[in-house]
Amino acid sequence: MIEVTRHDIVIVGGGAAGLRAAIAACEIDSNASIALVSKVYPMRSHTVSAEGGAAAVARDDDNFEMHGYDTVKGSDFLGDQDVIKYFVEQAPRELTLLEHWGCPWSRNEDGTVATRAFGGMSTKRTWYATDKVGFHMLHALFQHSLRFDNIVRYDEHFATKLLVDGGVVRGVAALDIRSGIVRVVLGRAVIMATGGAGKIFPFTTNGNIKTGDGMALAYRAGVALKDMEFIQYHPTGLPGTGILITEATRGEGGYVINSEGERFLATRDYGVGTKAELGPRDMISRAIIQEIEAGRGISGPYGEYVHLDLRHLGEQKIVARLPMVREISKIYIGVDPVHEPIPIRPVVHYMMGGIDTDITAGTSLPGLYAAGECASASLNGSNRLGSNSLTECLVFGASAGQNAMAFARGSSEGSEQALRREGEEEAARIVALRGKQKGGEKLARIRADLHKAMESGCGVYRSAETMNETARTVAQLKGRYADVALEDSSAVFNTELVAALEMGNMLDVAEAVANSAASRDESRGAHTRRDMPNRDDQNFLYHTLCHFDPAGPRLGKKEVTLGHWEPEERKY
Amino acid sequence: MKHPLLKLEPLIWLLFGQGILLGTILLTPWVLVVGLGVPLGIVPAEALSYERAIALASHIVGRLILLGLIVLPLWKGVHHMRHSFIDFGGAERDALVAPLLYLLATIGSVLALVAVVRI
């Protein structure tokens, strides 16, 4: 049994990118019907957990050229330069809009918006609202979106399939988690804004919902996933839980120290130069691993770590600028940063790669747009600079909304009959999976094995051998997944069913990550190989594309758009 | 349950609030002296002799204080009783009970006015 509804456009995802897209669409046409499908209530989206800030040129001593250069250099020159230029120019406008919509940005004494330093940024250009930036941005966006009654929300609906008819995207099939019904939500354009996929790794800052669903849906619908090998490790995660301690701690002047109390980023040569703690994430993560390998880590119940020391900032500054860091440290690791250094180690944080999009947020599939972490517009290249991604969600969320609306106007509705049939097939698949007793595999086992494989093959340091091994394991896991047995046959709020669907998506994303990684025979940005430590612009200054094929992924290449900044050695 | 009283809710709440605030402040000395001190003989009975009571009460300040001493606690009383009634599961009957309680307080308030004028 399915239910069919029609809208002008369908947005999948209620995080910063999805909400921004919805609002952008409303601004164009306040009568258009906009479906917002999200597997959690929008304000629960993982944007909520972003802490440090959002970057945009704001100060007199800053300009677009500098923001652009920092970004392209951070990307290890794999960022598309037209995209970067567009992004930095739109950024101030987008953050200003958010200010108009009520986001409680922290302020300078004169009432202007305050900015802070961030890793890899050459000046203070990160707007912040203490250290709960994502939370405040998401709630401001969500609350602002509530004023438009033409946004029709499908809360707690899990999109499982892109519906394509005549080569054009016409909507999605979505499981209503609450009732178990499958809805066919039709629109003349679809925007994917489903966020990242950190959950394919065991140790991540990402929440439970970040399972790469949108990437997998697009991938299976024939759109390439781009640059999937680039997984950002954030240097400062709490051992055990992986909860993030924001980079703003370093922006505000925190030190990273080893077991000997040494500020190794400043004293040793890790490529970050005088930036020390304000270097980019990939370099600092590698430095921490090297310190640990050199025996200068501290060992604890959850493995080796180093320290993030904020004590010299003083209680007043910590309370005023970093209240959440203090709260989190106290609750989740039992440390008060005012008096003790915080244990930290690199943790999987962000996917530079994603659905292959261009400067318009469009994809190779007509009618399909993507924005936010699930997309790869090639802003971030091989390494994202902290605080660029929240802004990215806004900039490309807005263009996705605008361009999808424009596309929808010129597009027909597609054959309802065909789409209904597709929806029914999807519903049948889901019903068959629900409480499927036959099978010898347990979901939790598959997840554990996936985690192990991804960590060993796609960690901070990689090698041909481990990556290929991981790619093989993932392929096996896909086979085991087909044999999974489930226990819960209830139609209502069946979270086991949702987890099983998510597992299918994670395996597809993991497949793309492992295979893309194995194909890049160089070290660049977050992709660091022990066996090939150097960057190779001659052969590898291109984007990796990974295409879905039931027989196994097919890899391809895409040009990097250069033209403004010449690639050079990345040294700070 | 929507009832016409909703419109007057701000007024009721203001009276109620003052009942807690000023009512408590004014009632404390009253209970201490009139309710306990004099009857227990701690305070000499002459303090509340008819003549003295009349003299104090007929002053304009005296009249105002007495008015406050009656009206404010009445409103605090009925409003809280309404809350209690709802808390103990009477929400369905609120549309009936609330007007009755507020009527009681209104009648009491009118009588209070008469009483202080008539001294």
Place this chain on the structure above:
Amino acid sequence: MSDGQQKKTFVITRFDPDRDDAPRKQAYEIPVHPDWKVLDALNFIKDEIDATLSHRWSCRMAVCGSCGMMVDGEPRLTCKEALDQYGDTVDVAPLANFPVVRDLVIEADGFMEKLTSVKPWIIRAKELAVEEGPMRQSPGELEEFKQFSMCINCMLCYSACPVVANEPEFIGPAAIALGHRYSLDSRDEGAAERNEVFRGEGTVFSCSFANECSEVCPKHVDPAAAVNQAKLNAAIDWATSLVLSRGGSK
């Protein structure tokens, strides 16, 4: 670590509308880790013992607001509450005062409606253009509403408030706090509109200042303060509108 093998029993309220007439209790005895939060235990049960257990969670860092439940009778964020503060038996139930969808999952749509009803967005007589740039707001002006903007919509306050339990129309602590937050924002001009809402069907005056909402709020929003401030503002607004409409009636 896990060698000590401390065990605890979790008595969990279960309800499957497909099968159960009414909620029932089910006990699980599991080994627990000293560092665990309550949520870790639930996830262990789901992964290892009973995959049919349903509960909401995501961020596991006390910011997404999805994991609220009654733990030993008190509304708590399960990802924030350390297990070691509880005894050998821990009772976990869905949030009080909400209809129960399944197991530990409650109906949140009613809350979403209340949240929307207070117009939680910046209202201005004339919308600003982006070109005008960010508005100015002093740190002092920010301070006036900052605390009330910290709400994560976890709804714990709703399950503690006796008025919410008994008066279905009551807008309730978090939503009123949110509306009040916008009215206090120096960039907003919509206070009068919201006061209208506050005096309407789910009137703020229903709140009996139980203060339970603030007691249980994991984010120190102090919604009781917001609700009671909103009362005063709504009352003042009512009084002035009374005077004005009498004086200004043409």
Place this chain on the structure above:
Amino acid sequence: MSRNAHPHAMAPSKPGRTRTAPPQLPDRFPFGGRYLAYTLFDLTGILYLLLGLLVLCAVWSLGSGEASWNAVLERHRNIFYLGFHAIALAGLIFVGIRFFGFFPKAQPPRVGPLKPPPKGAILVGLYALWIGVTVCLSIVLAGGVFQ
């Protein structure tokens, strides 16, 4: 087990999409844990109502002449009246302490251009007022002044 809350508590305006179990009140309500103080606080409503009515009676009698006033004074010596006033005093102090504690935070940071004094100052002011008025009025009533 706890009692059911109002059947429509926190229900959406349109009926939910699946069958739900009815909302329950928190286990401890109304007399357990912190709820006890709240419930008692509300129940002091009865005390205040009775006190208001007693004062009304007294004032009315005062206006009716000496005899009825003296009857009032006489009545107050009755053990029930004394007991009631003792309980009432406890109730007043309880209400005062609980409410004055909450009062400062119930003041908006701004009403138009007006800002209230700092919270600490409000609290000190309230207690000063309470004690001050109690002492002064008690002295007046007890015949300390205006003889």
